[in-house]
């Protein structure tokens with residue numbers, strides 16, 4: 001007799017990284033969700049073992065691979081399994097993905113896909129990994145901690161990567177192609193190869209306070225910009241003046257966003273940046289105009305405005321006046337030939353698994 005199928009679901013939020021001056025350091029989890037509905041049935045004579053079945057609806061459904069050996073989420077899950085001597089997905093695994101996070105817009109879609117993969121691998125292998133160990137695995141794939149940490153933990157989160165000793169640095173620096181090889185579906189003999197296991201305690205984090213009055217207006221251009229491309233334009237060396245500019249603002253911002261009532265004068269200035277936004281403006285027509293023309297004086301309720309992650313989305317933090325902020329940003333973008341959609345989002349808790 002066939003046993004009851006095992007079912008569970010995984011929910012991971014979108015994130016906005018950087019929040020102006022906190023490049024690769026801070027992230028905010030937002031109310032758009034990546035959801036996985038997972039079913040595992042036992043093989044029976046009428047339902048023999050079969051490869052994973054992946055179905056998908058929502059954002060990215062026209063471009064996401066549905067082969068479990070090519071899809072980012074399932075590749076990450078397989079990485080965890082392989083690191084724990086489980087070279088295969090369980091047979092008769094079905095995953096239905098419902099995704100609200102647009103791809104390549106600076107709202108952490110890849111970070112969410114990686115965290116979903118870590119939680120999926122943890123569940124499939126019944127690994128019961130600690131949050132810290134889950135983060136280690138995520139950081140072997142997405143190597144800046146801001147998105148993945150906020151997606152896992154939830155809220156407004158700051159994180160750093162521990163300085164690793166030489167051996168651990170080498171282990172954590174292996175190319176992504178070795179961490180997540182794209183298997184040809186029939187190359188079963190290669191599955192025995194041992195993958196690079198993450199060093200322990202790579203990422204460390206703290207959750208800051210957050211004023212419940214603050215909402216995030218995401219103004220989302222209708223074009224994709226890959227994070228990899230938006231990182232290529234950044235310099236390797238910065239002036240002391242620019243680093244101090246950002247450090248001063250970040251130190252103020254992490255507390256200012258928890259104060260009640262939040263102070264627009266303090267926050268608007270504290271969300272300015274000289275480390276990444278000036279270099280990314282060539283990739284995002286309209287970016288400097290939007291961030292300099294939409295101010296707390298012109299738009300009551302606005303607290304601050306910045307590029308979300310690597311862009312092209314603009315993130316406005318505000319306590320009101322959401323529509324005026326978004327529609328005026330739309331007008332500015334339209335002059336550059338860029339159409340946008342916008343959403344008012346809330347800051348939410350982190351990822352969860354429901355069994």
Ligand SMILES: Nc1ncnc2c1ncn2[C@@H]1O[C@H](COP(=O)(O)OP(=O)(O)O)[C@@H](O)[C@H]1O
Pocket residue numbers: 034060064071072073099102103104105106107108109110111113225226227228309310
């Ligand atoms: N739910 C998902 N499932 C599979 N792959 C995804 C998913 N979300 C994002 N990705 C992958 O991540 C890419 C976008 O990553 P990235 O350039 O870092 O932009 P973002 O700012 O959205 O994180 C997509 O093109 C896709 O390859």
Ligand SMILES: N[C@@H](CCOP(=O)(O)O)C(=O)O
Pocket residue numbers: 015016017018023024025105106107108109110111144146147227230231276308309310311
């Ligand atoms: N700190 C990173 C954040 C990338 O976020 P994403 O949502 O655009 O993937 C960066 O600015 O490159």
